[in-house]
Amino acid sequence: MDKRLPPLLVAVFINIAGFSLILPLLPFYGQVFSASSFEIALLFAAYSFGNVFGEIHWGRQSDSWGRRKVFYVTTFIAGLTYIAFAFAPNLWAAIAIRIVSGFFSGTLSVAQGFIADVSPPERRAKTMGYFGAAFSLGFAFGPVLGGLFAGEEVAAQSFHAPILIAGALSIMASIWCFIVLRDAVEPSGKGRPLPKYSEAFAFVSAEPLLARLFVISFFGIAAFASMEAIYGLWSEANFGWSAKDLGWAFLAIGGGGLFAQLVLIGPLVARFGEARVIMIGLACLVLAMLLQPIIRTPFTGVALMGLLMTGHSLAFPSAGALLSRNTPPERQGSTMGLLMASNAIGRILAPPAFGALFALNMDLPWYAGAGMIALAALIALQAVRLLDAKLAAAT
Missing domain, CATH: 1.20.1250.20 (MFS general substrate transporter like domains)
Structure with missing residues (x-):
């Protein structure tokens, strides 16, 4: 394994743990705003809506800025959106914040670009397996952490602690990327063409x-x-x-x-x-x-x-x-x-x-x-x- 890969896998694990920490909370957090099942599902869909634009934008931007810079900038701002989400005043503000959070979390294509940078084609499938394992570990760890820190009462304050922890994990991933992650190739200074x-x-x-x-x-x-x-x-x-x-x-x-x-x-x-x-x-x-x-x-x-x-x-x-x-x-x-x-x-x-x-x-x-x-x-x-x-x- 290329020595530049483990720092990325750690960043992916921390980031996905923060993202997945929110998932079991959403149905109950939506009830704080008296949301219907349709409106609670919108909280899930809003993140994906922002995510698709993020994946297109940040994948191109990483060619210009470099993968490392995109990672530490986006994960830091994503951490701030979690903090805003914890104190959303109403359902529609919460949905809007989820869209912004999805946009700044749309960096899977950047991670895949980093993997392509550090691994030759014959090793790429195995390297993507490591990436998938880091993703799944984060997905398993995050929701348990969210459940442990959530309160029993369906009230906004019951969800402040776990959502703020999600924000802290995202900011931690940003600091990790800034200090430890290193680009495998020099940024080109211009983004790749749109698909x-x-x-x-x-x-x-x-x-x-x-x-x-x-x-x-x-x-x-x-x-x-x-x-x-x-x-x-x-x-x-x-x-x-x-x-x-x-x-x-x-x-x-x-x-x-x-x-x-x-x-x-x-x-x-x-x-x-x-x-x-x-x-x-x-x-x-x-x-x-x-x-x-x-x-x-x-x-x-x-x-x-x-x-x-x-x-x-x-x-x-x-x-x-x-x-x-x-x-x-x-x-x-x-x-x-x-x-x-x-x-x-x-x-x-x-x-x-x-x-x-x-x-x-x-x-x-x-x-x-x-x-x-x-x-x-x-x-x-x-x-x-x-x-x-x-x-x-x-x-």
């Missing part, structure tokens, strides 16, 4: 395999983001859980992702290939969503969310890797940029829609999500056949 989405859309539409991978990613990530948004409301209604209880449940979610990243995905891809691993991941997602409202116990509620994250961590990194592997080098930037934008649209639009479904019937989002993933699985089956035909033609 040519129209050209990428025409290219993807003309490629049956790539078009199917886009649809799979869109439906899958939209459904997963929606489950994340309504799970706190559903578990409160069914089990009487507080933010503290939900924080421990999110440990299983992060643990499922970590297990998939460290133990499962490598051997499964080596044995079955990415396309069939996508099918395995989607099957896990459908099973988790269908069983959640049927079994309906606290223990299985946590276990099935862990399975949900395991399926997510198998299916969508494999879809991204397969997409990249079947895209020519000159179209990589625009195609992966289009994929990121497509996934972001799913994370923005789906959670409020699922919040509205929850208001009609609390179990309806699980069945709707399972239906979306089942549709994605049928399309994935077509992708397997297309890939098999392509491989057969090449031999």
Whole structure:
């Protein structure tokens, strides 16, 4: 491993821990403002709305400023937005702050750029595995910390301490990047060109395999983001859980992702290939969503969310890797940029829609999500056949 990589992984862990710390609090913090399930889902979607613009802007800016500078500037300002969020005067101010927070947290493309800087192509998949592990560790650690420091009463002061801790973690990541992180390449002084989405859309539409991978990613990530948004409301209604209880449940979610990243995905891809691993991941997602409202116990509620994250961590990194592997080098930037934008649209639009479904019937989002993933699985089956035909033609 390149010695410049561990400081980045530490920064990713700290940053994701701060971001994920907020997640189990949002359903309960929204209730402070008497928010409906639709409005609480907007709190989740608002972050993604800001995030998509942040990913485009900061990815380009990192070419001009350097990765290190972008990291310490954005994470510091993101920390300040958490502090503002803790003292939001009303729901719409809280939503606006989440948009700004998402914009300054949109640095995953910068992290991936740093990884590309320090790792040769033949080691990049393994390096991305380290990145995924740091992400999953942060995702497992943060919600537990948030739950531990949240108060039992649904009042603004019950959430001040954990949200301020999230801000402190983000500022800590900024200081760490400023002191320890070093750029692997000199900044060019100018940003990369914007992705040519129209050209990428025409290219993807003309490629049956790539078009199917886009649809799979869109439906899958939209459904997963929606489950994340309504799970706190559903578990409160069914089990009487507080933010503290939900924080421990999110440990299983992060643990499922970590297990998939460290133990499962490598051997499964080596044995079955990415396309069939996508099918395995989607099957896990459908099973988790269908069983959640049927079994309906606290223990299985946590276990099935862990399975949900395991399926997510198998299916969508494999879809991204397969997409990249079947895209020519000159179209990589625009195609992966289009994929990121497509996934972001799913994370923005789906959670409020699922919040509205929850208001009609609390179990309806699980069945709707399972239906979306089942549709994605049928399309994935077509992708397997297309890939098999392509491989057969090449031999």
